[in-house]
Amino acid sequence: MFGFLRSTTSNTALLSEEKVNQSYRYWRLHIMLGMYVGYAGFYFTRKTFNYAAPAMITDLGLDKGDIGLIGTLFYITYGLSKFISGTISDRSNPRYFMGIGLIATGIINIAFGFSSSLMAFISLWMLNAWFQGWGWPSCSKLLTTWYSRSERGFRWAIWNTAHNIGGALIPILVGYLTLHYSWRAGFIWPGVIGIIIGLIVCWRLRDKPTTMGLPSVGKWRNDPLELAQENHGQGLSYREILKTYVFSNKYIWLLAFSYVLVYIVRTAVNDWGNLYLTEEHNYSLINANAALSLFEIGGFIGSLVAGWGSDKLFAGNRGPMNILFAIGIFLSVSALWLMPLTNFVFQAAGLFCIGFFVFGPQMLIGMAAAECSHKDSAGAATGFVGLFAYMGAALSGYPLALILETYGWTGFFVTISTCAAVIGLLLLPFLQAQSPQKTMDTKPRL
Amino acid sequence: MRTYLATSVCGIFMAGCSWFCLWVIAYYFINDPELAILLFPFSLRLGMTLHTRTRYWPAIYIAEWGLTIALALLLNEPQWLTVLIASALSIPVTLLAKRYYYGDQNRHLLVMTSVIIIMAFINLSAVGFHVSSIYMVWLVSITGGLMLVPMCYLVWNYLFQNKWVPLSSYLINTVVEFKIRHIALYSLLFIASIVIQTSLPEELRRFAPFCMAIPIILLAVRYGWQGALLATLFNSVALIAAHSGVSKLEITDLLLSLSAQTITGILLGLAVQKQKDLNHKLRSELSRNQNLSRQLITAEESVRRDIARELHDEIGQNITAIRTQASIIKRIDSAEMSVRCADTIETLSLNVYDTTKRLLTKLRPKMLDDLDLKESVEQLIREMEFSDHGVDINLNWQGDYMCLSDTLKVTIFRLCQESLNNAYKYAEASEIHITLTLDNQVTLLISDNGIGFKAQDLMKGMGVRGMQERVQALGGKMLINSNTPLSGTKISIALPKV
Numbered sequence: 045m046f047g048f049l050r051s052t053t054s055n056t057a058l059l060s061e062e063k064v065n066q067s068y069r070y071w072r073l074h075i076m077l078g079m080y081v082g083y084a085g086f087y088f089t090r091k092t093f094n095y096a097a098p099a100m101i102t103d104l105g106l107d108k109g110d111i112g113l114i115g116t117l118f119y120i121t122y123g124l125s126k127f128i129s130g131t132i133s134d135r136s137n138p139r140y141f142m143g144i145g146l147i148a149t150g151i152i153n154i155a156f157g158f159s160s161s162l163m164a165f166i167s168l169w170m171l172n173a174w175f176q177g178w179g180w181p182s183c184s185k186l187l188t189t190w191y192s193r194s195e196r197g198f199r200w201a202i203w204n205t206a207h208n209i210g211g212a213l214i215p216i217l218v219g220y221l222t223l224h225y226s227w228r229a230g231f232i233w234p235g236v237i238g239i240i241i242g243l244i245v246c247w248r249l250r251d252k253p254t255t256m257g258l259p260s261v262g263k264w265r266n267d268p269l270e271l272a273q274e275n276h277g278q279g280l281s282y283r284e285i286l287k288t289y290v291f292s293n294k295y296i297w298l299l300a301f302s303y304v305l306v307y308i309v310r311t312a313v314n315d316w317g318n319l320y321l322t323e324e325h326n327y328s329l330i331n332a333n334a335a336l337s338l339f340e341i342g343g344f345i346g347s348l349v350a351g352w353g354s355d356k357l358f359a360g361n362r363g364p365m366n367i368l369f370a371i372g373i374f375l376s377v378s379a380l381w382l383m384p385l386t387n388f389v390f391q392a393a394g395l396f397c398i399g400f401f402v403f404g405p406q407m408l409i410g411m412a413a414a415e416c417s418h419k420d421s422a423g424a425a426t427g428f429v430g431l432f433a434y435m436g437a438a439l440s441g442y443p444l445a446l447i448l449e450t451y452g453w454t455g456f457f458v459t460i461s462t463c464a465a466v467i468g469l470l471l472l473p474f475l476q477a478q479s480p481q482k483t484m485d486t487k488p489r490l
Numbered sequence: 491m492r493t494y495l496a497t498s499v500c501g502i503f504m505a506g507c508s509w510f511c512l513w514v515i516a517y518y519f520i521n522d523p524e525l526a527i528l529l530f531p532f533s534l535r536l537g538m539t540l541h542t543r544t545r546y547w548p549a550i551y552i553a554e555w556g557l558t559i560a561l562a563l564l565l566n567e568p569q570w571l572t573v574l575i576a577s578a579l580s581i582p583v584t585l586l587a588k589r590y591y592y593g594d595q596n597r598h599l600l601v602m603t604s605v606i607i608i609m610a611f612i613n614l615s616a617v618g619f620h621v622s623s624i625y626m627v628w629l630v631s632i633t634g635g636l637m638l639v640p641m642c643y644l645v646w647n648y649l650f651q652n653k654w655v656p657l658s659s660y661l662i663n664t665v666v667e668f669k670i671r672h673i674a675l676y677s678l679l680f681i682a683s684i685v686i687q688t689s690l691p692e693e694l695r696r697f698a699p700f701c702m703a704i705p706i707i708l709l710a711v712r713y714g715w716q717g718a719l720l721a722t723l724f725n726s727v728a729l730i731a732a733h734s735g736v737s738k739l740e741i742t743d744l745l746l747s748l749s750a751q752t753i754t755g756i757l758l759g760l761a762v763q764k765q766k767d768l769n770h771k772l773r774s775e776l777s778r779n780q781n782l783s784r785q786l787i788t789a790e791e792s793v794r795r796d797i798a799r800e801l802h803d804e805i806g807q808n809i810t811a812i813r814t815q816a817s818i819i820k821r822i823d824s825a826e827m828s829v830r831c832a833d834t835i836e837t838l839s840l841n842v843y844d845t846t847k848r849l850l851t852k853l854r855p856k857m858l859d860d861l862d863l864k865e866s867v868e869q870l871i872r873e874m875e876f877s878d879h880g881v882d883i884n885l886n887w888q889g890d891y892m893c894l895s896d897t898l899k900v901t902i903f904r905l906c907q908e909s910l911n912n913a914y915k916y917a918e919a920s921e922i923h924i925t926l927t928l929d930n931q932v933t934l935l936i937s938d939n940g941i942g943f944k945a946q947d948l949m950k951g952m953g954v955r956g957m958q959e960r961v962q963a964l965g966g967k968m969l970i971n972s973n974t975p976l977s978g979t980k981i982s983i984a985l986p987k988v
Contacts, residue, residue: 372508389564
């Protein structure tokens with residue numbers, strides 16, 4: 045019944061070289077467009093609740109605790125779903141996996157718009173989180189099979205900016221709909237948009253190049269690194285691949301732990317930022333939110349710079365760029381904390397810098413996880429680190445609120461600066477493993 | 491071109507964001523927005539320009555100028571624009587410094603120090619006339635430079651000079667080098683130093699600066715000057731965290747202690763590293779010496795064994811035969827028989843003579859005593875019959891080689907013998923040049939136009955290794971280049987003149 049979901053094995057029909065080039069070029073562009081629009085679509089159905097929450101509080105009399113509970117449950121379910129669907133998606137066709145996930149989130153959002161009880165909200169929103177997790181692993185699978193190592197950094201970065209575009213458009217849309225109609229419209233219309241985009245995704249995406257009769261991307265681009273990875277560990281069963289390359293891969297664990305910390309910083313700034321600005325610097329809510337939108341813009345640019353830099357400066361190595369950005373996270377968090385003046389431009393610039401530096405590792409760690417595991421477990425590896433990321437996101441909710449209550453904003457910033465410093469520390473052994481073994485000088489030294 | 495532009499735009503954002511963050515941090519702790527520019531952001535720019543290619547400088551300077559102008563306009567302090575003059579003046583200085591910026595780390599550090607000092611004076615002259623205290627300008631520039639420029643060097647040296655093995659699934663076979671004990675120790679050290687700096691009671695206040703030396707010494711001993719620099723960074727964070735006052739005196743105090751501990755750290759680290767390097771060298775020399783003496787004994791023993799064998803097999807046998815023949819002559823009266831025996835004795839004694847001669851040549855080239863060094867080599871060439879094989883040998887000897895010590899003469903002779911032997915056997919050369927130059931050291935150059943060899947084949951044969959050992963035993967140096975850039979082999983040997 046679900047046969048169409050499964051990834052078919054390779055199609056052996058051989059195509060002429062020109063035909064191969066042509067269809068590779070065509071599909072690489074169109075798959076990128078499909079993924080971009082599709083992932084931004086996931087953001088439309090993911091963030092609706094966050095922005096409609098104030099209106100729901102006044103309309104339905106929900107309290108902040110309920111909102112916090114729904115948020116935390118969402119993060120946990122989302123992280124779990126990312127991982128579980130990651131392991132499933134490695135063997136399924138991303139075209140339908142991503143499309144159906146998006147359509148499902150659209151339907152759930154519409155249903156959410158028509159419900160009124162807290163129980164319905166909680167269960168629907170957890171279900172939504174479940175289907176939300178279907179987007180990322182599919183995209184990481186497509187990105188690792190359609191783009192080769194030496195160009196992937198920048199392509200992944202371009203795709204990664206869909207996070208920021210989706211994240212920047214949705215507050216405007218939901219804000220407009222809630223203001224002019226009701227919060228229910230703020231769920232229904234993004235849901236409808238989600239369904240439409242889901243249909244487009246089903247229509248425009250494709251499975252791996254090999255299932256379309258094309259050679260693998262390593263062979264097509266003749267990228268030696270990519271070929272090495274494609275040929276590594278062939279002939280293992282999926283269970284063995286998962287065990288060797290994901291669960292007992294120490295480097296995946298290191299990446300996962302640093303990802304926890306990256307997400308603590310990201311979510312802390314994103315979720316607590318406007319409170320900090322209004323409390324400490326007496327911003328109005330509108331100004332605070334406007335300053336926070338600079339965080340997304342910084343993230344947009346930061347992921348592009350990180351991807352481009354790791355491709356060009358370090359020839360497809362993510363480690364060194366990650367360290368540079370980790371240093372940057374520490375500096376920018378300290379800068380926002382120690383900022384001695386209150387001025388919209390300065391706080392906004394500080395948030396821009398944090399966004400710039402946080403979104404580098406946010407993207408590069410996911411990519412590194414896909415690259416240091418097996419080609420066939422890219423989705424599971426990214427899903428696995430994604431699970432840890434959202435545990436970090438959950439940590440920056442209630443636990444950080446406790447720190448904030450006890451130690452104030454100083455405690456808050458000390459915590460996230462420490463997290464930022466530890467990111468770099470955790471990434472160092474990862475980098476060390478990549479440093480070449482001490483080789484003999486080629487010049488005869490006599 | 492497109493790649494260059496994209497990389498430059500990335501560079502502008504990277505440089506701009508870190509510049510701004512450092513400015514904010516600097517502003518926080520010296521409480522003067524203009525001096526803050528000179529403290530960290532300028533040093534960061536200096537560190538970055540020193541370590542990037544000149545074609546990416548526009549990106550860095552655009553970021554700096556853009557931000558400076560924006561800050562001056564935002565804070566409504568147009569006189570700040572003079573800072574731009576200092577920034578522009580740094581371009582020729584850094585350009586000049588980059589020309590000397592190569593070689594080992596001591597040289598790098600020296601160039602960094604001079605650039606930091608020159609830049610401090612440039613900053614002073616550019617902004618000195620409208621600030622309250624010109625000493626502050628100088629101190630701020632020096633402190634910032636000392637803290638950030640060597641850090642930039644470390645980052646550059648570690649991230650950009652290493653060739654990283656690309657990330658792949660093969661990584662799972664490498665062991666994670668995560669020494670939890672070290673990290674725990676250093677974190678503890680860091681926390682302890684923050685605690686000491688912040689919460690020492692007033693009576694023990696004066697003790698606090700001394701405590702900063704502990705992590706510096708520990709890390710310097712473990713990792714050399716890089717470690718010491720890292721420790722000074724930890725200390726700086728602790729110091730900045732501890733600083734409370736905003737009065738001018740306190741800020742000066744802080745800056746002075748930051749620079750003092752950075753200088754102490756780097757110098758101490760360098761000294762420790764120098765000692766470590768010397769120690770290491772000494773150890774390797776010692777083990778080489780042991781090796782050499784072992785070889786000496788082996789060589790001596792093997793020569794003795796050879797001689798003993800020859801003496802026993804050849805000379806001993808022959809002399810016994812001569813004695814037998816002589817006793818025959820004594821007992822027999824027949825003249826005919828005596829003549830035959832005398833003939834045998836003659837042949838046998840000739841044999842003895844030949845063997846003795848061969849032994850003597852093996853022990854020491856006889857011709858060196860009869861002829862001078864050059865003539866001996868020429869004699870050697872004649873004996874090896876190069877001209878019969880169409881090999882042209884060119885001797886170019888300059889200087890007074892007559893006054894060389896006997897050891898040197900023998901060594902040079904043996905080196906020529908061995909390399910000619912190699913050229914004869916393997917190189918298929920048609921031309922060989924031997925050049926000897928004598929000044930305050932002896933330089934021997936032997937080059938041929940043959941087929942050369944591969945580096946990995948070099949140490950396989952005993953010949954080259956023997957040459958190497960001879961040269962090393964006399965404290966000389968030997969370099970072999972093959973097929974670079976011309977075809978053939980080139981051996982250059984330098985020997986101290988004793």
